[in-house]
Amino acid sequence: MYLYNSATHKKEEFKTHTPGHVEMYTCGPTVYHFAHIGNLRSYIMEDVLEKYLRYAGYDVNRVMNITDVGHLTSDADEGEDKMLKGAKREHKSVMEIAKFYTDAFFEDCRKLNIKRPDVVQPATGLIDDYIKIITKLLDTGYAYLAGGNVYFDTSKLERYYIFNDHNEEDLAVGVREGVEEDTNKRNKNDFVLWFTKSKFEDQALKWDSPWGVGYPGWHIECSGISMKYNGEYLDLHCGGVDNAFPHHTNEIAQSESYLGHPWCPHWCHVAHLNTDHGKMSKSKGEFLTVSLLEQKGYDPLAYRFFCLQSHYRKSLVFSWENLDNATVAFNKLIAKIAALDPNDGPVDEAAAAELKAKFTKAMDNDLNTSMAVTVLYDVLKAKTNGATKCAVLEGFDSVLGLKLLEKAADQRKKQAQMAAQPAAFTVVSESGEEDADVEALIRQRQDAKKAKNFAEADRIRDELKAQGVEVTDVPGGAKWKRI
Numbered sequence: 001m002y003l004y005n006s007a008t009h010k011k012e013e014f015k016t017h018t019p020g021h022v023e024m025y026t027c028g029p030t031v032y033h034f035a036h037i038g039n040l041r042s043y044i045m046e047d048v049l050e051k052y053l054r055y056a057g058y059d060v061n062r063v064m065n066i067t068d069v070g071h072l073t074s075d076a077d078e079g080e081d082k083m084l085k086g087a088k089r090e091h092k093s094v095m096e097i098a099k100f101y102t103d104a105f106f107e108d109c110r111k112l113n114i115k116r117p118d119v120v121q122p123a124t125g126l127i128d129d130y131i132k133i134i135t136k137l138l139d140t141g142y143a144y145l146a147g148g149n150v151y152f153d154t155s156k157l158e159r160y161y162i163f164n165d166h167n168e169e170d171l172a173v174g175v176r177e178g179v180e181e182d183t184n185k186r187n188k189n190d191f192v193l194w195f196t197k198s199k200f201e202d203q204a205l206k207w208d209s210p211w212g213v214g215y216p217g218w219h220i221e222c223s224g225i226s227m228k229y230n231g232e233y234l235d236l237h238c239g240g241v242d243n244a245f246p247h248h249t250n251e252i253a254q255s256e257s258y259l260g261h262p263w264c265p266h267w268c269h270v271a272h273l274n275t276d277h278g279k280m281s282k283s284k285g286e287f288l289t290v291s292l293l294e295q296k297g298y299d300p301l302a303y304r305f306f307c308l309q310s311h312y313r314k315s316l317v318f319s320w321e322n323l324d325n326a327t328v329a330f331n332k333l334i335a336k337i338a339a340l341d342p343n344d345g346p347v348d349e350a351a352a353a354e355l356k357a358k359f360t361k362a363m364d365n366d367l368n369t370s371m372a373v374t375v376l377y378d379v380l381k382a383k384t385n386g387a388t389k390c391a392v393l394e395g396f397d398s399v400l401g402l403k404l405l406e407k408a409a410d411q412r413k414k415q416a417q418m419a420a421q422p423a424a425f426t427v428v429s430e431s432g433e434e435d436a437d438v439e440a441l442i443r444q445r446q447d448a449k450k451a452k453n454f455a456e457a458d459r460i461r462d463e464l465k466a467q468g469v470e471v472t473d474v475p476g477g478a479k480w481k482r483i
């Protein structure tokens, strides 16, 4: 499998430390608000990547953090804690906010058919591990104490920037517009490992540490959590592209300095979902949620389909029109699968192998999901039976996660139910009068007609006539009047 590696800026053959096994880490959500569909684009694509690795035969251990402390309102370690800000907004405690939005996140994932990672670890659960890492970084001279905080010393590294050929001045945290310079820092890119002093003294969650009561910086959680559950050698690290700098850059700096050897060779970044105004973001407050899509009548899996139609390294523009188009295509696809007979004979293994090879070729080429989606249509067009097509589609959907077979089976069931239901037969009088006995006789006459017992139908008509009632057949029922 060839996968683009942001660390080497090349499409590379994906290799793992232990053959056949992948240690995978993905940055999780900051749980101070609902995830927006931009965040969820990243999680959908990471889910497809994990599922494809499993499909390709790897055994995968996937770990994810939940950021419930330490992520400040500016990525440059400045400002207020995002969690605290969320708690203030909703007049709740930080832990209440964390629990509520963690549950909401996994509920959105369930709706989008995103698998839960093997390990999910809230950042607040591993404080001792971060303290151990920071202690060693201080002992080995990679970190220093200043103004009550512990900072990572980026000048100790041979190479700090990994992902882009950054212009150092552009990225210089201290000179960025709107970001106040932290005078404790020896170098502009140094970042906080442990806070005891912050301008925002009301930080709710604090722990004892060798450097005083305080709380961890944002980046240390991902290094600590990954090292605990993935071990010292990570194979694949994923996240949205905005995480590349400074978050992932800082993760690499502290992890490799702590371990004393290379940490993660392969980095995968998902491009952003944009609106007309640029990147969809939680802090800007302009964001769309899965619940909102549902309220507007969209199937969350139609959004998943929309994401799969484009490549994960290209930014994607969200508009209602684009989602409408994806929904129409998704529903048509399901209707076509519903028209297949999954039990029309044995699976044609040769035809299945040919289609599987097409799918694998698309996915092995840097996870080309839009091409993989077109292979779904190739399956439908293939000259083979329904059983083969359904079996192949089921395999592909274990990766794409669109619930295609399940939705098609539901549609078949509904169609069968509708066909079995007797058509509604309405009986009305022309005057608006209601007479249960007359109506019962008219319905008996209709039943007789349906049973092709025309003599009985005529007899009932005569009986009604004898009562002074004239019946006229109309589409979908009958009307009557007194004569």
Ligand code: AMP
Pocket (backbone or CB within 6 Å): 027, 028, 029, 030, 031, 038, 039, 040, 041, 042, 067, 239, 240, 241, 242, 243, 270, 271, 272, 273, 274, 279, 280, 281, 282
């Ligand atoms: P956060 O909850 O802000 O920590 O972000 C969770 C994940 O969503 C991270 O991997 C981000 O890089 C990613 N992300 C944030 N905004 C977007 C966006 N507009 N499109 C795609 N991914 C995003």
Ligand code: ZN
Pocket (backbone or CB within 6 Å): 026, 027, 028, 222, 247
């Ligand atoms: Zn992270």
